[in-house]
Ligand SMILES: Nc1nc2c(ncn2[C@@H]2O[C@H](COP(=O)(O)OP(=O)(O)OP(=O)(O)O)[C@@H](O)[C@H]2O)c(=O)[nH]1
């Protein structure tokens with residue numbers, strides 16, 4: 001509505017200044033009521049979670065969400081079991097809570113419209129951190145090679161990062177992250193014998209995350225089904241979220257200081273400019289020109 005202060009006068013007010021009346025009068029004649037304006041608004045729903053789980057179909061995202069929180073998303077051995085985002089709460093012993101969002105699996109080309117995952121990337125847009133979920137046993141790309149492929153998790157990570165880079169302004173790629181190598185129970189021989197193989201695969205993923213320049217807090221080997229490494233993973237997620245929030249808080253404080261300094265400078269320059277007689281004019285709401 002124009003002018004912005006006209007709403008201070010009730011619609012029945014016909015006074016012009018100078019006058020006295022009980023309501024706050026703005027010094028202008030009351031403006032005639034205008035017809036209401038009509039808008040077409042398109043609202044987009046975005047989940048607000050602290051951590052977003054991203055990974056290929058079948059990597060075990062929903063299984064992890066189910067283990068870390070009380071959420072019970074559908075888990076099955078076929079790809080694209082999850083068709084809509086699910087948010088779960090992770091509770092810590094000191095009563096802190098963080099929210100995890102499980103989204104449908106991403107596939108190569110998601111950023112240009114393949115699969116359904118990209119539709120849901122908007123749900124992780126506003127998260128503080130990402131959890132990359134990789135299938136350490138084979139990974140999605142292992143299928144074409146007839147089963148186990150020790151380099152598949154690295155390739156999966158590369159593809160995921162490329163897809164995040166291609167989404168929106170590409171800032172998801174820079175987000176604070178934890179990489180989780182799931183299905184550890186299926187890699188190598190059972191017990192200590194298979195330890196070297198498991199470590200080697202996780203090491204390869206760690207090297208890849210450094211090479212890709214991700215802001216990775218840790219690379220963890222876990223098993224959602226066997227319950228291996230989940231406590232450490234939960235602690236890493238919390239640390240990532242807290243660090244990311246702290247960084248945001250510092251950036252906002254710095255921005256605030258910059259804005260205040262700019263306003264003070266502008267005001268000082270305004271003082272200098274005023275060469276007229278008497279008091280400097282008062283600008284309503286700092287808006288020159290009214
Ligand atoms: N052995 C083993 N199997 C696992 C593990 N985590 C998940 N799985 C199995 O992997 C399959 C896929 O798990 P989901 O949790 O549905 O995978 P997802 O990433 O949510 O899959 P989409 O919803 O299709 O994207 C299921 O059969 C799980 O039981 C694990 O740590 N070890």
Ligand SMILES: [Mg+2]
Pocket residue numbers: 061062063073074075081082102
């Ligand atoms: Mg799922």
